[in-house]
Amino acid sequence: GQNIDQPTEMTATEGAIVQINCTYQTSGFNGLFWYQQHAGEAPTFLSYNVLDGLEEKGRFSSFLSRSKGYSYLLLKELQMKDSASYLCAVRDDKIIFGKGTRLHILP
Amino acid sequence: DTGVSQNPRHKITKRGQNVTFRCDPISEHNRLYWYRQTLGQGPEFLTYFQNEAQLEKSRLLSDRFSAERPKGSFSTLEIQRTEQGDSAMYLCASSPRGGESYNSPLHFGNGTRLTVT
Numbered sequence: 001g002q003n004i005d006q007p008t009e010m011t012a013t014e015g016a017i018v019q020i021n022c023t024y025q026t027s028g029f030n031g032l033f034w035y036q037q038h039a040g041e042a043p044t045f046l047s048y049n050v051l052d053g054l055e056e057k058g059r060f061s062s063f064l065s066r067s068k069g070y071s072y073l074l075l076k077e078l079q080m081k082d083s084a085s086y087l088c089a090v091r092d093d094k095i096i097f098g099k100g101t102r103l104h105i106l107p
Numbered sequence: 108d109t110g111v112s113q114n115p116r117h118k119i120t121k122r123g124q125n126v127t128f129r130c131d132p133i134s135e136h137n138r139l140y141w142y143r144q145t146l147g148q149g150p151e152f153l154t155y156f157q158n159e160a161q162l163e164k165s166r167l168l169s170d171r172f173s174a175e176r177p178k179g180s181f182s183t184l185e186i187q188r189t190e191q192g193d194s195a196m197y198l199c200a201s202s203p204r205g206g207e208s209y210n211s212p213l214h215f216g217n218g219t220r221l222t223v224t
Contacts, residue, residue, distance in 0.1 A: 033212055042198065043150065045212035087149050094163055095140065095213060097149040 002026050004098035006088050011104045012078055020073045020101045022088030034062050034073045035087040037100065043087055047073070080105050109133075111216035113199050119222045120189055127185045128219045132201030139182050140213060141174055142198040150198055156182060157204065189223045196220050 003025045012018040024032070031050040035043035049055055049064035049071060061074040073086055085100040112131040120126050132139050137158050142150035153172065154164040158179035164172075171189075176182040186193055197220075200213035 035212075042215035042217050043213075044215075048212060085149075089213075094152060094155050096152050097142070100147075100149040102147070 002090075002092070002096055004088055004090055004096065006086075006098045006101045008099070009102045009104065011106060012075075013106050014078055014080060016078050017074065017076050018078060018103065020075075020086050020088075020103070022071045022073070022098060024069050024071070024088070024090050024098075026090050026092045026096070028092035029066065030091045030093065032062075032064055032071050033089040033091070033095065034060075034071075035089060035097075037085045037087060039084075046086075075103075078105055080107065111199055111201050111214050113197075113216035113219050115219055116217065117220050117222075119224065121224055122191060123188055125185065125187045126189060126221065127183055128197055128199075128221075129181060129183050130199030130201075130216060131181045132199070133214055134180075135203065136201035136214070137179065137204050138202045139176055140200045140202075141182070141184050142200065144196045144198055144218075145194075153184070153197075186221075189221075191223045194221055194223045 006022045033048050034046040036046050037043040047062040049062050054063045059076045064071045083105045085102050087100045088098040089095050114129045140155040141153040144150045152165050154174050155162055156176040159176050171187045174184045196218045198218045200215045202213050203211045
């Protein structure tokens with residue numbers, strides 16, 4: 001079966017660091033994506049991991065451990081505009097999404 | 108490249124009516140996906156195409172849902188005999204095929220919001 005788990009909601013403070021975890025169990029694996037989705041808008045691509053390790057892209061980093069079926073998205077120097085849902089998605093030829101983590105940023 | 112285009116943006120229909128949505132992907136993308144999203148949830152996979160071939164349809168999808176991509180370009184999603192539970196945002200996304208483009212992400216349209224009354 002296919003299962004992707006991530007926390008439903010998280011809260012963090014402006015300027016801080018937050019880590020959003022994702023665990024997955026899928027019949028196949030050909031990469032993991034993170035997307036950002038603001039309320040009422042379409043998801044937009046943040047990062048992609050297919051090999052174990054950390055991928056850094058500005059304030060955002062994403063980590064993958066294939067043996068553990070685990071990934072995290074790390075957001076640094078949080079800004080109010082980072083308030084959004086963050087979606088973990090796994091490619092098993094087709095791409096399936098987790099339910100998303102709603103991140104609230106407090107001033 | 109004008110991005111993924113979906114029409115209409117909003118659709119209000121009465122229960123029992125049929126509706127059809129259209130998606131125009133990015134022109135060089137040969138993979139096309141349909142997802143459904145309700146408030147507070149992630150996109151739920153419905154079906155996807157490689158060119159005109161439908162590769163998979165979600166087992167959770169009832170027979171009232173059908174999708175086509177007749178010439179490998181635009182796609183349509185039809186819902187027959189709509190029910191109130193069909194109310195959702197229907198998202199279309201496209202990407203290049205696998206292989207060297209395997210890390211290419213999905214590009215989403217702005218979606219069609221369906222309300223069934």
